[in-house]
Structures are given as C-alpha cells and as structure tokens.
Amino acid sequence: MSGSEVTHTAFPTRVVRHPEADVPPELRAQALRLQEQAWPSEPGEAGDPSHDPALAPYSLLLVDGAGTVLAALDVLSKEIGHAGEGWRVAGLSRVVTDRTRQRAGHGRTLVAAALAEIRADGADLGIFTCDRPLRGFYTSAGWRELPGSVLVGGTPEAPFPSDQWDKVTMAAFLTPRARAAAPRFTGARIGLYPGDVDRLW
Template sequence: MILRLLQFLQEDCPPTVRIQILALLRREWPQALAGKSDEEVAWPDNPETQPTSFVLLADSTVVCHVAVPWKTIEHAGESYQVFGLSEVVTHPSYRHQGLGLRLVSEATDFIEQSGADMSIFTCQPPLVSFYLQAGWEHAIHTNLVGGTRTQPFRSDTLGLATMIRFFSIKARRHRSDFLGADVYLELGENELW
C-alpha cells in the first residue's frame, strides 16, 4: 500500500478530502455532528486556532486524520504558544497497522518545528498508552479547561485524560506550573481539544 501525506490549513481542505474526514469524524464521534449535513458542519470548528490537518491517503481514500490547533495562552503569569492534537481518527479498515502513530508523529514534528512552547490535549483514558508510544506524557492531575472563564468546559468532568509535552526552554523550566494545575485554553463555549 502506497500512502501519501497531505498537510494543509483546514480552511484550505480539498472538498473530496473534507467529505471523507467528516465521515470519519461522524463515525467516531456521532454525537458531535448529529443532525447536521456536511454543508452545515463548521469545519474548522474554531478557525481562530488556525488548525493544520495531516492526512494519510491510500490512493484517494482518507486513511488517517490529525488536526493541530494552536493559540497563545496565559498561565501562572507567563505567555505560552500552545498547540494541541485533535480529531485524531483512523479509518476502521486501516487500524492496528501503526498508521495513526505515524501521523501523530508527523504532527508532533510539525508542532516542535513551529516554535511551540508546549502541547497539551485530551483523550479518552484507553488511548493514553497510544500517545505514550508517540512520546507524550500523561499529566494525571492536570485538567485542560476549554469553554470560557465564565462557562468552563473541563476535561475532568468529561472523564478525559490530559496529555502534555514541553518543547521550549521556558516551558520546561515552568513544567511544575502545569502539572496538577488547571490549564485554561478559552476556546469558546463547549470547545476543548
């Protein structure tokens, strides 16, 4: 199987690829897109985070997808350029072949080369071992807080695990500020990555 890697800003996604990605997202998280046609789905769902998509294609079939959103946040009196992983999904016919891990590694390299201070995101607890294989750390007592300051959308209330990775010297120096803390992304109502 010959695979081709695509990388693009989500807003520039080719229409045929968009349709397939949305189909994968619907299959994996049906509640997130329930009752909406592809035309009604806002994707990217938060354009302010300028998500970059990574896609593996087998011929013209989308095999895997990973989104990398980012924003600048304030935490413990410091400003950080923070990236996340989101929409990580592999087509069921291509699972258990290491392709998702390959694509997460591509996305991680992109994050590191983009000058990120750090990366933090949430996942379902059974996926922690998958991300550990890709070099991420499980921040057991760290909560990612999306939503807004007045309407927080907390990872701990959703039963999600928080994964973290420190890239810059500043972030590594302030590592202890993040471990066991609430990290606010302020992404908008009901938004979390």
C-alpha cells in the same frame, strides 16, 4: 506546507497538511467520513463542522498512494497564560483512523507527525485531552501524560473543564522555557479557554 513523504509498513504513505478551509474537497470528504465512523452525527447536525478560525486550524491527513485517507486529525493553537507567563500552545482534535485499517500503525504515524509539525511551528508546548484508555497510544507517539492536570475549556465566564469526564491531559514540552516550567503544568488546572465553538480540544 503541502506535506511530506513518510514510509510505513510495506507501502508508501504521505502526511499532507492544509489549513482547514483549504483541504481539497475529495480529501475533506474522506476525512469527514472517518469522523462519522467514530462519532455519528445526530439528526440535524451540520454535516461539515468547522473549527473556530481564531484557533488557526489545520488538518493533517495520512494518505496512501491511491489517494485514500487512512487517518486524519486537526491541530488548533492559541496563546494562553499559565503560572504568570504567556505560552504558545497547540493541541490535537478529531483524531481518527479508518476502522477497516486499524492496528496498522496509521494513527500513531499521524499523531507523531502532528507533534513534529507543532514543534516546527514554534509552539512552546503541545497539550490536549484524551480518553483515559488512549493515553498509552499517545505516549507511544511521543506525548506524555500530565498526572492530575485539568484543561479548562470554554471561556473564563463559562468554563468547561476536562475533569467532568474521565479524561487525561497529554502534553509535549517543546522549548527550553517550557521544559523548565513542566512541573508547573503537572497537577494543575490550565486555562485553555478556546471559546464557544471549540469548547475543549
């Protein structure tokens, strides 16, 4: 899927989707600069960090008519077991908006587009964690908070739970089966276990 046209404010933008490994270099470089704005790298850190390929990572970019990346995020996915059943889940990672263009709705546009992509891909649910002050932002883009829920990342042998920080778990239940099971995800510890590269998304 190469992307689709969306309209926002007074100028056209488009949401572009690429597998992480296939993002055009000029767009990838811009997305990395936005990430560096938000999370400055430590000396010696890799300048182009990649996700674990086992999580089928793809990037969504909000691009204006001049080819400028206004916002970027990555989507990761895997199968998990919870409440005695298997689930196809996907989540957001590295959600970032250009600091010089914040409060224009670019981030919300992209996060809502990501939810639509995850639904179209056939996931049972979207789920991820965010800092507590951001829950209103994600709610405005179609996600919902799961009160008391904890995502457990890392591996079963070396768990990495989200409640070691002041995080909240956001979700969207996308299939009838998932919607029926929503109470079993609320106030629960959910074994995400994405591995040692992406310890938590």
